[in-house]
Each structure stands twice: as C-alpha cells, then as structure tokens.
Amino acid sequence: MTLNLTAAIDLKYLLYICDMIGVGVFAITGGLMAARKGMDIFGFMVLGIVTAIGGGTTRDLILGLPVFWIEDPNYLLVATIAGGAMFFLGHVFSSLTRTLLWLDAAGMALFAVAGAGWAIAKDAPLSIVLFMGVVTACGGGMIRDVLAREVPLVFQREIYAIAALAGAATYGLLVFYTNFGAWAMTAGGAVAFIIRGLAIHFDLSLPVYQTKDMRK
Amino acid sequence: MTLNLTAAIDLKYLLYICDMIGVGVFAITGGLMAARKGMDIFGFMVLGIVTAIGGGTTRDLILGLPVFWIEDPNYLLVATIAGGAMFFLGHVFSSLTRTLLWLDAAGMALFAVAGAGWAIAKDAPLSIVLFMGVVTACGGGMIRDVLAREVPLVFQREIYAIAALAGAATYGLLVFYTNFGAWAMTAGGAVAFIIRGLAIHFDLSLPVYQTKDMRK
C-alpha cells in the first residue's frame, strides 16, 4: 500500500475507502455470528451494525465528540448491507475464514489508529490515547459478543487487543515525543497489523488464568 | 383513538399520556422478565427502567440531545413503579399476555415515531431517521434481554423491529418528500401498529438462518 502523502485529497479518499472496508469486514463478522446463532435477517443487520460502528461510537460518546456516522449515512448503509447479506451468503463466507481474518486485521489496525487519533486531537493524555485506540478497535466486537451471549473473544487468548494497543502506542509515542507526526499514523497501523498478522500466521495466543483446580 | 389536531394543547397532553402508557407497558415487560429469572425487587425495578427508557436514552446520547427523562422525573417514577409492582403482581399479569402484547405494540409504534421525530428535528439523513426509530422502539427491550442473559428477542423471528422500521420509514418519507408533515407522525405510528398487530393476530414470524446441519 503506497501512500502519496503530498496529495492530501487522494490520501483522504484512500483512508475513506479503507474505513469503509473496515466497516464492511467488521459487519460481516457480525453477520457470521448471527448465522451461528440462527437469527432472523434483522439480527444479522443489527449485529453487523454494532460490530462495525460500536467501537467508534463508544469512543465518540466518551470523548464528547459528535458520533461519526450521524453526518455520513454511508457507514450505516455499508454496515447494514454487509451484515444483512450474510443472511443469504453466510455459507459462502464461512469457507473464507482465513481471508476474513486478514481483512479483519486490516480493519482493526485502521480503527486502532483512528481511535488514537481522535484522542490525540482532543489533547488527551497518553493513557487515554491508548485506551481509545483499543476501544475503537475492539469495542464493536465486544458488543457483538455480548448481544450474541458469548464471552467476548478478546478476553480469551486472542492476540488482538494487544495488537491494537501496540499500534495506538506506536502512534501516540511518535506524536508525543518525536517530530515524525506525519508518518506516525501509518507506522502505528503497520505495527498493529504486523503483530496481529504474526499471531494469525503462527497461531499465537496469550496464556489464560489457571485456577488451582485446573493446575492439578 | 380520535386526535383533535386543532387543539394543540390537548394533543400534546394526549401524546404525553400515550408516552407514559408506553413507558409503563415496557416497564411491565421488564418486570415480567425479572419474575422469570427469580430476581429481587431491585432487579424488577432496574429491568423495568432499562426496558422503558433504554431505547430513548441511547437515541438521545447518539444524537447529542439532553437525555429526555432528566428534566421530567415522571418517566423514571412510572417505570420504577410499573417494574417494581410486578414483584407483587407478576402472577396476575402473566395471565394477561395477550393484552400486554397489544399494549406493547402501541408503545412500540409510539416510540418508533418519537425516535424518528427527534432525528428529523436534528436534520439527520433518512437512514439515520430509520435507525433512530428502530433504536428507540427496540433498544430498551434489547438491553433488558442482555441484562437477563437472553439472546435479544428481536433477533429471533419476531416481527417487531421490522414494524418499527416501517413506521419510521412512513413518517420519514412523508416528511422528506411530501407536504403532509402534520399527519406524517400519525401515519407512521399507525403503520407500525398495524404491521405488529397483524403479526400478533395471525402469529406471523420472520424466517431464521438455517445452518447446513439443520437443513439435513
């Protein structure tokens, strides 16, 4: 992915496209969860929507910003269509698990730096910047899992939130302590994507808490 | 239900009464869920409150409006009393299921157009108007089901959200594309109520996603 940083309009357009891809992929994971739970088409749409825009909405509410998808209906439309389409195409997409994992990693990386970026724009301290990166990247999936009555995936082994955290940290630290602000977002997104990608490729996971009973 | 549209004060008063009936009925469904789960009286009150005001609160937060029940304590009082009363009267009301279904349909229709109306007042695009109608009408019930550890009812077969969507769409389209704005709210509410009513009367439901295992 080559970014022509001098052509600001092209970059913005490219980021918008990336954003929509992230929304679409997240909505697809919501729809696939609805398929697993045997929901009706409305359930597919709602799980698609909350997964795609839940994290960013939580971020905006906490930071006191206008909710990002109110002004631009495309976010809601893409999420509704992508989630609802799984009602008819779910069996096709479940065989694409591997492809989806990589697209989802791209969406996560993008959302992590977008979330961190909004906190930076609000002059928030570094800890809030990191938190907002994680919330934006992981919040939607957490709401999806709660609505589908699952213990959120990101709490269990998955190297996912930690990748979002690393991406937001890279971005935040570069902005706070260096002059490379212009490249910071790209670097942060790359770090998040690479960590998540390594976890997918080598099937890495975090250790979980062992109760005494389990240790025996 | 005859609405005297020339007497604005009477209409407003009537709408307020309808609003309170909606809040009360939604709170009762929250209380009945608490009864099914064997909760204490506080659980009845909380489930009553979240069911009655959860949808409208979500709408107000997303649209950046002041939360509707902060200024007028009656909403909270009605919801608390209606939900809490089920602790003592739950067994009576569970035999009134049919009546409650119809009252709930009226509450849903009213909340759908109220939600859409607030989005219209914020000059939101049509897709947001529809979404807000559905959120206001269905959000409270979804939060109730999540707190009671159920997969939200509206995700499964129930022709409920689709009725709210149709009502909000009727209202929104009339406002956006015609001069019949004054009647639009009534028409939208009627459409939502009639669709839901047909589903109740003829026991209609949406198809759900069939997994391959279930198809065999």
Next chain:
Amino acid sequence: MTLNLTAAIDLKYLLYICDMIGVGVFAITGGLMAARKGMDIFGFMVLGIVTAIGGGTTRDLILGLPVFWIEDPNYLLVATIAGGAMFFLGHVFSSLTRTLLWLDAAGMALFAVAGAGWAIAKDAPLSIVLFMGVVTACGGGMIRDVLAREVPLVFQREIYAIAALAGAATYGLLVFYTNFGAWAMTAGGAVAFIIRGLAIHFDLSLPVYQTKDMRK
C-alpha cells in the same frame, strides 16, 4: 474517619485518595471475575476498568458531563494495574474475600454519594439524584457481570443497591430540605456503608420472586 472540614484542601486530597481506593477495589473485583472465567490478562484489565469506571461513566454520559477520567489519567491507570495484577495475585486475593467485601462497601458508599452529588450539582430533581447514586455505585458491577455472562449480582438477593439508594436518599433529602448541606455527603456515605455493613456482618439478603413452580 475524622474529616477536618475547615481545611478544604486536605479534605479534597482525602476524598481523592478515597476515590482511588474505590477505583482500585472495584477493579480488583473485576479482575477476580476474570480469574473465575479463565481469561487472559487483557480480560483482567478490561473487566477491572469497566467495573471501576463504568458506573461513573454512565452517570456522566446521561447527565451530559465530560467523562470524569478523561482529564485525569490516574483513574485509568489505577484500574488497569489493579485489574491486571489479579492475573498474578488472584489466588492470594480470593482468600481475602471478607476484607474485599468491606473495602468494596466503602467504595460503593463513596460512589453513591459522588453520583448523587453530580446530579445535585446539575439541579436535577430528587428522583434523578437517587437514580444517579445507584447507577454510579452499581453500574460498573453490572457491566462487569454482563461482560462475564453472569446475571448481574445486584439483581439477586444482595443488599447492595438498596444501600446505595439509602445513602443517596439521605444525602439528597438533607440537601433539598435542610441547611446541613455541608454534612450531607458524609451522612449519606455513612448510611450507605452502615446498611451494607450490616448486610455483610449478619449475612442479610432480599427476598426473590418465587414462581408458582417453586412455591409448590
């Protein structure tokens, strides 16, 4: 606990320390829940954070206030560290259940009056003041239980929310109807703590709804 009310700075400092103790204790209960569910360290941190700041965040969003922990990163840091530490120290703390119960009671009492206080500062009516006291004290624990897929503890027998309500009511009534505003917060906190303390010491609980099947 002796409060020197003439030394405003010392009092504020003391309250801040109390606040942080409340945040830390609530985060520990979140971490212990993560231990019970066998989560990874990220799950510990997130459950710690939502338990500690979830109630106050909900209050701030509903009242339209800036979220309290955005300006002061210490809240987030204390919650993250206290929750995450349970990943390594969980087995130690589970043997301290009794101590934790008492610390948690202190946190609840403090959060109840803090929540009520913010509503009073917004000139909210009494019913909203009470509600905000309960939301601030119990909201975090409810979100924790939902994320961990448990029916919220406060809905079942526990004399917890009722203690928060009594504390907020004492505070609110003293402010609204007497001249003892300066002492009202202390009195409210004491009432909440004492009621909860009696429930812990004498193992008291609320009756739950009995279904017909259970009565037989």
